[in-house]
Amino acid sequence: MNYPVYLDYNATTPCATEVVDAMLPFFDLHFGNAASKSHPYGWMAENAVEEAREKIAQLIQAKSKEIIFTSGATESINLAIKGIFEAYGRSEKQHYITCQTEHKAVLDTFAELEKCGAEVTYLPVNRQGEINLKELEKAILPHSKMICLMWANNETGVIHPIKTISKIAEERNLIFFTDGVQAAGKIPIDVNGIHLMAISAHKLYGPKGIGALYVRHNHPLPKPLAQIHGGGHEKGMRSGTLNVPAIIGFGKAAEIRTEKLEKDAQRLLILRDKLEKGLLEIPGTFLNGNPSMRLSHVCNVAFADVEGVDLLQKINRKVAVSSGSACTSISPKPSHVLEAMGLPADLGRASVRFSLGQNTQESDIDFTLEWIKKVLEELRGE
Numbered sequence: 001m002n003y004p005v006y007l008d009y010n011a012t013t014p015c016a017t018e019v020v021d022a023m024l025p026f027f028d029l030h031f032g033n034a035a036s037k038s039h040p041y042g043w044m045a046e047n048a049v050e051e052a053r054e055k056i057a058q059l060i061q062a063k064s065k066e067i068i069f070t071s072g073a074t075e076s077i078n079l080a081i082k083g084i085f086e087a088y089g090r091s092e093k094q095h096y097i098t099c100q101t102e103h104k105a106v107l108d109t110f111a112e113l114e115k116c117g118a119e120v121t122y123l124p125v126n127r128q129g130e131i132n133l134k135e136l137e138k139a140i141l142p143h144s145k146m147i148c149l150m151w152a153n154n155e156t157g158v159i160h161p162i163k164t165i166s167k168i169a170e171e172r173n174l175i176f177f178t179d180g181v182q183a184a185g186k187i188p189i190d191v192n193g194i195h196l197m198a199i200s201a202h203k204l205y206g207p208k209g210i211g212a213l214y215v216r217h218n219h220p221l222p223k224p225l226a227q228i229h230g231g232g233h234e235k236g237m238r239s240g241t242l243n244v245p246a247i248i249g250f251g252k253a254a255e256i257r258t259e260k261l262e263k264d265a266q267r268l269l270i271l272r273d274k275l276e277k278g279l280l281e282i283p284g285t286f287l288n289g290n291p292s293m294r295l296s297h298v299c300n301v302a303f304a305d306v307e308g309v310d311l312l313q314k315i316n317r318k319v320a321v322s323s324g325s326a327c328t329s330i331s332p333k334p335s336h337v338l339e340a341m342g343l344p345a346d347l348g349r350a351s352v353r354f355s356l357g358q359n360t361q362e363s364d365i366d367f368t369l370e371w372i373k374k375v376l377e378e379l380r381g382e
Contacts, residue, residue, distance in 0.1 A: 149165055314378070
């Protein structure tokens with residue numbers, strides 16, 4: 001297949017060659033179950049899992065015992081939110097604070113909690129995708145249990161002031177949970193002050209189907225109760241036979257990102273800025289999100305005077321991009337993130353997320369700019 005240029009790294013990333021190489025022996029040679037404690041096959045698998053756990057912990061400045069493996073970020077999010085709700089007890093009055101621009105995995109989970117009697121405040125954002133910290137503090141109630149705000153937005157790359165938010169949570173004795181999926185491996189992460197954080201391997205050049213929940217050790221607030229039962233694996237928080245090959249790949253990916261994070265971010269910033277500058281020189285284009293407080297590899301641009309569906313279809317013939325989250329990419333509706341930022345529906349539908357990655361070259365940027373200019377000329381009849 002003649003693939004287009006790939007600029008959708010926020011949706012998923014290719015497995016690094018070193019990651020695949022690290023995984024392969026654990027499909028056949030070292031195929032043991034990590035829970036098998038009575039023979040070398042199990043010992044080998046368990047030791048490799050613990051080494052991977054340590055590498056993932058190092059990526060986010062955590063302790064290895066604070067990493068709980070899951071099937072991915074969506075499960076981690078469900079475990080964190082539903083697990084805390086159940087830890088406090090369904091009969092207790094509970095209030096949660098989140099944001100209108102969170103990923104659907106968070107919003108849909110809170111919608112389920114509301115059906116169970118929880119009260120949820122969805123903070124608004126301004127035109128640049130930022131929350132108001134004073135509004136956050138005002139939203140805290142006597143029965144508030146958790147603040148849930150993502151580290152970096154998956155559609156715009158906007159970064160929330162995580163350290164300030166964590167201090168607010170600490171001062172009010174609230175659990176702070178953050179969706180760190182787009183941040184981990186892209187920017188420096190230190191989980192100090194955070195209670196719970198979801199991360200995913202396939203966003204940082206690891207395999208799909210494996211993620212983790214960071215669960216802070218040694219604090220008095222409740223920890224999540226298990227949502228999957230049957231064996232008491234992962235400190236009783238997540239039962240099920242561990243996906244050893246994927247965990248090994250996750251660990252290797254985390255190790256690589258720890259080493260390459262800063263250098264890659266600098267390179268991608270240069271390429272992203274070149275792409276963005278070229279796009280914004282085209283008449284009728286607008287940047288969505290904070291121009292400075294965002295991930296260095298992401299830009300989200302609105303294109304006026306074109307139909308969104310037509311725009312995406314034509315661009316994707318030669319450049320793979322998206323209008324937002326991969327799980328909502330088939331929807332003709334404008335992104336809920338851009339809608340919350342106050343973008344008109346027509347511009348929301350005609351907005352494109354460009355996300356660069358380790359294989360992106362300057363030639364890809366040059367080609368993309370030329371191709372999008374041609375697409376716009378055709379759609380606008382110029």
